[in-house]
Amino acid sequence: MDLTPIWLTLKLAAITTVILLIIGLPLAYWLSKGRSIAKIILEAIITMPLVLPPSVLGFYLLMAFSPKHGIGEWLHNAFDIQMVFSFKGLVLASVIYSMPFMIGPIKSALQQLPLSLSQASYTLGKSERETFIKILLPNIRASVLTAAILTFAHTLGEFGVVLMIGGNIPGVTRVASIAVYDSVENMDYTSANAYSLILFCITFIMVISVFVFNKYKAKSPLE
């Protein structure tokens, strides 16, 4: 059995999770503070991948980043970057597709912290940035871990979006979920079963580890 799709999937999930942690923490913090029209619209856009059929999202990304249209054409001409049918494209699609799984738990945890925690820190002369790093972040550690695991696990299971934007190029865009589908199409149930079992075990171990790391305090991924 070719293990490349498994390694490619793990690499994609790890890169997506790191990127979303970097983007997600400040974005979730900003969204957790007050309400405005801009925040409502942005939050709706971030939440869309939860309800939108993955193939629809994949189709729009394919159109947007095609070397013959709009942004894709500009990227291709200006920087010689091709997003569609490449690993870079998979990362971009995964970041968009998994964003609600990172933003949601972190934003919700920040909103549940008493406002007086940050207020106390401000009156002690601490900046907003220092308060976020030293007070807010350590107190939502369990939710950040849950969000990271959810993002990782969700990226492992992507199918529609990655197929649309990445296709099925062995060693480049052929991730495990596509390898399962491909094996079934070719009547190779042994390989399909092996890929499925590996994905199942990885996901199960990750969910278990959330509870162990958080000493049974972490929220269930379904909460």
Add this chain to the structure above:
Amino acid sequence: MISIDIEKKLRAYRGEQVLKIATQFDNGSITKIYGPSGAGKSTFLKIIAGLVEPERGKILVDDVVWLDTVSKASLSPQNRKTGFVFQNYALFPNMTVQQHLEYVSDDTQWISRLLTIGKLETFTSHKPEYLSGGQQQRLAILRAMAMRPKLMLMDEPFSALDPKMKSELILRLKSIWDELGTTVLIVSHNPQELKGLTAREMEINPA
């Protein structure tokens, strides 16, 4: 000298109330603030600290403008550096007693003096969840005192303390406030609670 003239709308069960206060506090003075629930006592302290903005008003501290709604000047809470004791303590769950004080000051002698004043020397490695209500309240006071504030704003600061601990702590705090020249505003439901503290009394009633 602290000079305050503010007006703030308060949301109340029976429509809208207005908190309207024009007063002055001498440097180094202690003032007990009392009034009915919902009168705006806590809001008044938060306006002074810069945590809540009033609709109209001006706050001058030693001729420095902290707030002026006409010229739209407002000093941030970080720059006002008031020692604020929150009614719900607002302790940081991730920090031990020692870390709370080290977050504010790196003066180890001062920290150790504060721990003695609050009788928390034996609890330095405890996080708030392992402290009693009274110990948490004392830590909230010590944390505010750690930055040697010129203005101390205390919202029901002694409510969880037993009478003996309360009178002992008030005496020790009074001595430090005198030493630092701190101006102190203490909100309390019951002004009788602060017996033994020579202070001006101020009643807040919403209009």
